[in-house]
Amino acid sequence: MRRRRLAHAALAGLLVVGGLGAAAAFPASATGSAPAHRDVSARPASDGILTAMRHDFGLTPEQAEARLADEKTATALDPKARRIAGAAYAGSWFDARSGRLTVAVTADAPAATRRALDAAGADVRTARHSARRLDSVKSRLDRLSAPSGISGWHVDAKANKVVVDIVREDRSDNDVQRFLAKVRESGPVTVKTVADAPRTLAAGTVGGDPYYTGNVRCSIGFSVYGGFVTAGHCGQPGAGVSGWDGSYIGTFQGSSFPDNDYAWVSVGSGWWTVPVVLGWGTVSDQLVRGSAVAPVGSSVCRSGSTSHWHCGTVLALNETVNYSQGAVHQLTRTSACAEPGDSGGSFITGDQAQGTTSxxxxxxxxxxxxxxxxxxxxxxxxxxxxxxxxx
Structure with a gap:
C-alpha cells in the first residue's frame, strides 16, 4: 500500500509525504516544527502496540496492558538477576502465565543467592548446567561447518540444553547425521526438527513502501543519528539507497553478512530521521524510547514493508542460524512471521527497540x-x- 500522506498520532507535528519501508527516515517535505504529543508516559506502550498485541495474542485491552507492564518489569530485572546469580546463573525467561521473570540457578547456588533473587522479584528454578557451560558448548558448535540440513542452534534456558534444529526433510541425510554425532559429544545437546530452513527476506523490486539497493528491496529498521540501521544482506558498503519513489536517500556506510547480518545507511539529500516505527495504517505508529533487551518469553512486534505489523514471542537469544549463504551468529528467534521484503525492518517490545529483521x-x-x-x-x-x- 503506497501512502500519499502519513500522520503520526504520537508525533502530530510531523507530516510525512510518501511512504517508506519500516521507515525511520523522512523526506524534507516533513515539517520541522517541534512535535506536539499527548502524555503517554503512564502507559506501557502506544495504542498501536496494544492493538497489535490484542490481535496477535488474543488478549483483552486490560490483559495487553498488564502483560507489557510485566514484561517491562522483567526486562529491567533481568540484568540485575544475572549479577545476583553470578557463576550459578543458568538462564532466565519471562513467564507470560505468572507475569514474572524466572531465573534458573545451579544446585550449588547458595541459599543467600536464592533469597536475594526471590526478594528482587524473580521466580527461582534449579538447573543442572550453568549458562557458562551451555554457552561454551554452543561456542564449540559455532566453530563447526554445518550442512544445509542443520538450520541453526541456540541455548534453551528452560530445557537447560543446547538445541540443534534440523530440517524435517533432511533428517536422514548422511552429512546431517555425522554432524549430529559430532555435536552430541560436545555436551548437553538435544535435537529438534523444524518444518523448513530459514532464509533471508530481501526481495526483488516491486511496488510499495520500501527502500531499494539495486534490484533488492528491504525495510528500514531504526533511526540512528546520521542514518538508519538495517540488514547486512541488503547491501554492501558504498551501495546507494533510494526510497519508494526512486529518490536518493543515502549510502551503505557499513555492512556485514554472513557471520553477522547488520548494516547502517547514512541519510542525506534532504532526508532526516525520527524515532518512530511505522504502523502501516493497521495500528498507530510507535515511538522509540530505548533499547532494553526483552528476555525470552516476552512479546515482540515487527514492522516491515511487505507484511506490515505482526507480533509474536521471543523464543531464543544468541542463536546461530545456518543460512545457505553461511552461518550468522547472535540472532534472536521469534514466533512473529515475516515475508520477502521485510528484511531489515524493526522489532520492538513496548517502546524498546530490539533489532532488525534478518x-x-x-x-x-x-x-x-x-x-x-x-x-x-x-x-x-x-x-x-x-x-x-x-x-
Whole structure:
C-alpha cells in the first residue's frame, strides 16, 4: 500500500509525504516544527502496540496492558538477576502465565543467592548446567561447518540444553547425521526438527513502501543519528539507497553478512530521521524510547514493508542460524512471521527497540518464525546512537 500522506498520532507535528519501508527516515517535505504529543508516559506502550498485541495474542485491552507492564518489569530485572546469580546463573525467561521473570540457578547456588533473587522479584528454578557451560558448548558448535540440513542452534534456558534444529526433510541425510554425532559429544545437546530452513527476506523490486539497493528491496529498521540501521544482506558498503519513489536517500556506510547480518545507511539529500516505527495504517505508529533487551518469553512486534505489523514471542537469544549463504551468529528467534521484503525492518517490545529483521521461514498466511539481529550489537559495532524520543 503506497501512502500519499502519513500522520503520526504520537508525533502530530510531523507530516510525512510518501511512504517508506519500516521507515525511520523522512523526506524534507516533513515539517520541522517541534512535535506536539499527548502524555503517554503512564502507559506501557502506544495504542498501536496494544492493538497489535490484542490481535496477535488474543488478549483483552486490560490483559495487553498488564502483560507489557510485566514484561517491562522483567526486562529491567533481568540484568540485575544475572549479577545476583553470578557463576550459578543458568538462564532466565519471562513467564507470560505468572507475569514474572524466572531465573534458573545451579544446585550449588547458595541459599543467600536464592533469597536475594526471590526478594528482587524473580521466580527461582534449579538447573543442572550453568549458562557458562551451555554457552561454551554452543561456542564449540559455532566453530563447526554445518550442512544445509542443520538450520541453526541456540541455548534453551528452560530445557537447560543446547538445541540443534534440523530440517524435517533432511533428517536422514548422511552429512546431517555425522554432524549430529559430532555435536552430541560436545555436551548437553538435544535435537529438534523444524518444518523448513530459514532464509533471508530481501526481495526483488516491486511496488510499495520500501527502500531499494539495486534490484533488492528491504525495510528500514531504526533511526540512528546520521542514518538508519538495517540488514547486512541488503547491501554492501558504498551501495546507494533510494526510497519508494526512486529518490536518493543515502549510502551503505557499513555492512556485514554472513557471520553477522547488520548494516547502517547514512541519510542525506534532504532526508532526516525520527524515532518512530511505522504502523502501516493497521495500528498507530510507535515511538522509540530505548533499547532494553526483552528476555525470552516476552512479546515482540515487527514492522516491515511487505507484511506490515505482526507480533509474536521471543523464543531464543544468541542463536546461530545456518543460512545457505553461511552461518550468522547472535540472532534472536521469534514466533512473529515475516515475508520477502521485510528484511531489515524493526522489532520492538513496548517502546524498546530490539533489532532488525534478518530472515525466517514460513509466511504470514500459514505462519512461521523469524530471526532478528539485536540492535545494541549493531550500535556498538559502528559506534552509532539510537534516535530515541525523550518527550
Amino acid at each position: 530472515g525466517g521461514w514460513g509466511n504470514c498466511s500459514s505462519g512461521g518464525e523469524t530471526w532478528f539481529q539485536p540492535i545494541n550489537e549493531i550500535l556498538g559495532r559502528y559506534g552509532l546512537t539510537l534516535h530515541t524520543y525523550t518527550g
